[in-house]
Every structure is written in structure tokens, then in C-alpha cells.
Amino acid sequence: MIRALWTAASGMMAQQLNIDTISNNLANVNTTGFKKNRAEFEDLIYQTTAEAGTPVATGLTLPTGIQIGLGVRPSATQKLFMQGNIYQTENPLDIAIEGDGFFQVTLPDGTVAYTRDGSFKLDANGNIVTSDGYFIEPPITIPQNATSISISPEGVVSVKIPGQVAAQNVGQIQLARFVNPAGLKAIGDNLFKETDASGAPIVANPGTNGMGNLRQGFLEASNVQVVEEMVKLITAQRAYESNSKSIQTADDMLRIANGLKR
Amino acid sequence: MIKGLYIATSGMLVNSAEIDVRSNNIANVDTVGYKKENIDVRSFPEVLIERYNDKREFPPFSKDREIIGSMVLATVVNGTYLDKSEGPIHHTGNSFDLALQGHGFFVVQDAEGNEYYTRAGNFTLDRDGQLVTHQGYVVLGSGGPISVPSGAKFTVDSAGDVFIDGTQVDRLRVVDFKTPTYLKRIGDNLYKATKDSGEPVDAQGYVIKQGYLEGSNVNIVYEMVNMIKAYRQFEAGQRVVLTNDETLREAITNIPRTG
Numbered sequence: 001m002i003r004a005l006w007t008a009a010s011g012m013m014a015q016q017l018n019i020d021t022i023s024n025n026l027a028n029v030n031t032t033g034f035k036k037n038r039a040e041f042e043d044l045i046y047q048t049t050a051e052a053g054t055p056v057a058t059g060l061t062l063p064t065g066i067q068i069g070l071g072v073r074p075s076a077t078q079k080l081f082m083q084g085n086i087y088q089t090e091n092p093l094d095i096a097i098e099g100d101g102f103f104q105v106t107l108p109d110g111t112v113a114y115t116r117d118g119s120f121k122l123d124a125n126g127n128i129v130t131s132d133g134y135f136i137e138p139p140i141t142i143p144q145n146a147t148s149i150s151i152s153p154e155g156v157v158s159v160k161i162p163g164q165v166a167a168q169n170v171g172q173i174q175l176a177r178f179v180n181p182a183g184l185k186a187i188g189d190n191l192f193k194e195t196d197a198s199g200a201p202i203v204a205n206p207g208t209n210g211m212g213n214l215r216q217g218f219l220e221a222s223n224v225q226v227v228e229e230m231v232k233l234i235t236a237q238r239a240y241e242s243n244s245k246s247i248q249t250a251d252d253m254l255r256i257a258n259g260l261k262r
Numbered sequence: 263m264i265k266g267l268y269i270a271t272s273g274m275l276v277n278s279a280e281i282d283v284r285s286n287n288i289a290n291v292d293t294v295g296y297k298k299e300n301i302d303v304r305s306f307p308e309v310l311i312e313r314y315n316d317k318r319e320f321p322p323f324s325k326d327r328e329i330i331g332s333m334v335l336a337t338v339v340n341g342t343y344l345d346k347s348e349g350p351i352h353h354t355g356n357s358f359d360l361a362l363q364g365h366g367f368f369v370v371q372d373a374e375g376n377e378y379y380t381r382a383g384n385f386t387l388d389r390d391g392q393l394v395t396h397q398g399y400v401v402l403g404s405g406g407p408i409s410v411p412s413g414a415k416f417t418v419d420s421a422g423d424v425f426i427d428g429t430q431v432d433r434l435r436v437v438d439f440k441t442p443t444y445l446k447r448i449g450d451n452l453y454k455a456t457k458d459s460g461e462p463v464d465a466q467g468y469v470i471k472q473g474y475l476e477g478s479n480v481n482i483v484y485e486m487v488n489m490i491k492a493y494r495q496f497e498a499g500q501r502v503v504l505t506n507d508e509t510l511r512e513a514i515t516n517i518p519r520t521g
Binding site (some may be wrong): 001003004007008010014015018038040041042043044045046048049050051052053061062063064065066067068069070071072075076078080083100164175178179180182196197198199202210211233235236238239242243245246249250252253256257259260262 | 274277278279281282283284285286288289290291292293294299305339340341342343354355356370382384386387388389390391396398410411412413414437443444446447448449450453456457458459482485486489493496497500503504507
């Protein structure tokens with residue numbers, strides 16, 4: 001019975017984490033390039049009070065053992081990297097990746113982070129930066145006098161300079177890909193960092209080596225499905241409630257047990 | 263009278279074990295591939311009761327004392343067993359989520375080479391591109407671990423054949439047991455084979471669905487009803503103990519006074 005109290009408590013804590021994850025997904029339903037998370041659970045260890053197959057008499061064995069489970073624990077919050085919807089913005093510096101890959105950006109400390117958010121901007125010097133001002137890697141600078149920017153599906157950035165007939169090539173956007181993208185660490189600001197679990201980045205031009213193509217003037221929306229999250233929210237809340245009933249029952253039974261002695 | 267105390271207590275212990283099992287089921291209502299646990303209760307072997315103070319001949323004990331019936335002296339938990347029924351299958355769209363319909367278990371292996379069995383198909387890739395569970399145990403195909411090159415398209419058909427970019431590379435091992443009730447739960451959604459479950463054999467008649475997961479087969483209504491049942495039986499057991507206690511008190515304090 002004391003077991004039931006802790007078991008149910010583990011269930012309530014698991015559902016709390018579930019609701020935290022769902023709320024974060026819902027909060028980011030309009031975040032460009034956001035990838036939804038999913039809380040996953042595993043049963044905890046079992047207390048085996050009688051092994052199945054224990055001999056009870058000559059030639060007879062227990063058909064089933066007695067195993068009492070001790071609850072549940074969260075095993076992972078997995079990022080799901082399904083493609084989000086791609087929508088048109090017509091802004092020349094909005095780039096969506098159609099397929100696999102991440103844009104690389106340089107953080108102020110010099111390390112590289114990865115993002116699916118392609119809503120780039122220009123800084124005062126004409127550098128292509130993220131909304132937070134981080135430089136894209138490799139850095140690309142747009143000349144001050146350029147009149148239009150075009151980015152090919154293969155990542156070639158070219159500009160029109162007044163007085164020149166041919167477009168001028170100013171840089172190449174490269175993408176990075178991971179063996180296990182679910183192992184990346186989200187650090188906020190739509191950015192991910194490489195971890196031991198993700199494997200080392202594989203860098204290549206878009207459209208080659210398994211990378212997706214770029215789409216200029218489009219953005220990738222978050223892959224959160226509101227209806228799905230709502231249903232998960234309802235089930236999580238009800239499961240939380242059911243676990244609280246287990247605690248209540250265990251508590252009432254303890255009260256009854258205490259009532260044995262008057 | 264003292265017998266009554268112990269009988270009622272054994273019932274109460276069974277009820278509290280049932281509450282433990284039910285709470286664990288409810289705690290795992292969202293655990294992928296979880297199979298609910300049920301509890302099985304048995305009575306102690308019945309004993310014959312015979313008339314006392316009747317035709318008594320000493321020595322030796324007479325064989326012809328009259329038997330007036332039988333009674334059970336206690337109930338105990340016989341065992342807990344897993345309910346193999348299938349959990350609801352829901353769509354996730356993630357290509358590394360595999361649901362197993364029908365009998366069978368996926369085979370996974372830890373770093374020491376021990377094999378475990380699981381119904382939870384929420385797999386992922388590790389840094390080397392191997393298909394693994396969330397504990398990092400590799401998922402086995404008939405040719406060993408399954409590697410997915412970065413960016414390759416990973417598809418699994420209903421028979422468990424694994425295709426990388428359209429080329430078949432392996433087949434997922436799906437096994438079944440002679441008596442799966444003998445499997446030992448070790449937590450983390452894993453089962454271990456025991457001497458009595460039998461060796462794993464290739465499963466028949468299963469269907470694998472990619473992009474789906476099998477939910478827990480715990481039914482909250484069933485668990486709640488059983489919880490109410492166990493709770494009320496526990497309460498009734500308490501009344502029996504109290505009545506016994508009352509009778510004993512009566513016997514101890516009042517009978518000598520009247521006698």
C-alpha cells in the first residue's frame with residue numbers, strides 16, 4: 001500500500017512532465033522551424049516476490065510469479081524532426097529547407113549551432129544574420145549597392161549590382177546534417193547544438209549528399225499539430241487524475257488499517 | 263476466533279497487493295507498449311473440520327471422528343500475470359516508430375550481448391546510425407544490429423523487412439514464446455526470457471506498422487472498478503477484524519465476570 005502511494009506519485013510526476021512538454025509545443029505553434037517534442041515513458045523496476053517457474057511441489061511449478069511494478073519514469077523527451085508546413089513570405093532572405101539539414105550559425109563564443117529557422121536578416125554591414133544577430137556559417141556578405149538577392153535551391157547566393165549585366169556570386173550556403181538529429185540539444189532561440197548522441201555534423205551544399213533543397217521566399221512553420229496536442233493534453237490530464245485517485249485510495253486504506261486498533 | 267483474525271488479515275493483504283498492482287497499471291497508462299498486470303488470488307488448501315468433543319477415545323486417536331465440512335484458512339496472492347491484449351495503435355508519423363500488431367516482441371540487445379524483448383517500438387538512432395531503444399539497446403534484425411546511413415530513407419514493411427533507400431537490407435526479428443506469461447518484466451518496457459517461458463521462436467501472423475506506436479493496454483475504467491472493489495473488500499476485512507476483536511474482548515472481560 002505504501003508502494004501504491006509512491007507508484008501513483010511517479011505516475012503523477014510523469015504526467016506533469018507530459019503536460020510541460022505539450023504546453024511547450026503549444027506555446028511554439030507559431031515558431032518558425034520549431035520541432036515538436038514528445039515525452040516518452042517506461043515502466044520502473046519490478047519487485048519480484050515469487051519467481052515464475054518456482055517449484056511448489058514435485059513436478060509442479062508456479063505458473064506465474066508475483067511481480068509488483070513500482071511505477072513509471074520518463075525515458076526521453078524526443079524531438080520529432082518531421083517537416084513542418086512551408087509557407088510563402090516573399091521576403092528574399094526567408095529560406096526554407098525542403099528535406100534534411102540545418103543551417104549553421106556562429107555563436108558569439110565561436111562555436112557553431114544549427115537551426116531550421118531560415119528567417120535571415122542583414123546587419124548594418126550587409127552580413128546575413130539570424131534574427132538574434134548570429135552570423136550564418138560560412139559568412140556571406142551582401143554588397144551595399146546590391147539591388148536584389150537571389151538564392152538558388154543549391155544554396156548559391158547571388159546579387160544584382162546596378163550597371164552589371166550578370167548576377168554576381170557572393171557566397172554559398174551550406175547545410176549540416178546529423179546521423180541522429182533526435183540527439184541534438186535544443187538551446188533555445190530555435191538553435192541546436194551537437195552532442196555525443198547526435199554524432200558529428202556532415203556538411204555539404206544543399207541538394208547534394210542527402211541534403212534538402214532551399215526555397216527562397218518561404219519559411220518552414222512549426223510542425224506542431226494543435227489538435228494532436230490538445231488530445232494529448234486531455235489524456236495527460238485524465239491520467240494525472242487517475243493517479244491521484246490511486247493515492248487517495250491508498251491513503252484511505254492506510255486510514256482503515258489504522259482503524260484496526262482502537 | 264483467532265483463526266478468524268488471521269483469515270481476515272490475509273484477505274486484507276491480498277487487497278493491498280491488488281491496489282499496488284492497479285496503481286502501477288494506472289501510472290503506466292501512457293507508457294508505450296505497456297501490458298497491464300493482473301493479479302491472481304488463490305486460497306490456501308482447504309482443511310477438513312471435524313466435530314470436537316465427540317466420541318473421543320484416547321489413546322490412540324480415533325479415526326471415526328465425524329467430519330462436518332471443510333474450511334479455508336487464508337487467501338494468498340498466487341501470482342501476477344501480464345495481459346497480452348493489444349493496446350490502441352495511434353499514428354505518430356515518425357519513421358522510427360514501429361507498432362507491432364498481433365503476437366510477438368521486438369528483440370533488443372544490451373552492451374553485454376544479453377537479449378531482451380519489448381513491445382515498445384519507439385526506436386531512435388544513436389550516433390553511429392544504429393537503430394536503438396531509448397536506453398541505447400540495439401534493435402536486432404536477423405543479421406544483427408540495423409544501421410541507417412545519415413539522410414537515407416528508412417522504411418519497414420508489414421512483414422518487418424527493412425529497406426534503406428528502397429533496398430532491402432535486413433529483416434526485424436520478431437519473436438514469440440511458448441508461454442509469454444512466464445516472461446519476466448525487468449522495467450524499461452523490457453522483458454526477459456526465463457527457463458519456463460521457453461526459447462524465443464520466430465513469431466507468426468504479426469503486422470508491423472511504421473509511423474505508428476502501440477499505446478498501453480491499460481483501461482482506466484477497469485482499473486478504477488477493480489480499485490474500488492479491492493478498497494471495499496479491504497474495508498470489509500477491517501470490519502471482520504474489528505468484530506473478532508470485539509468478540510475477543512467480550513470473552514476476555516465479560517465471561518469471567520459472569521462465570
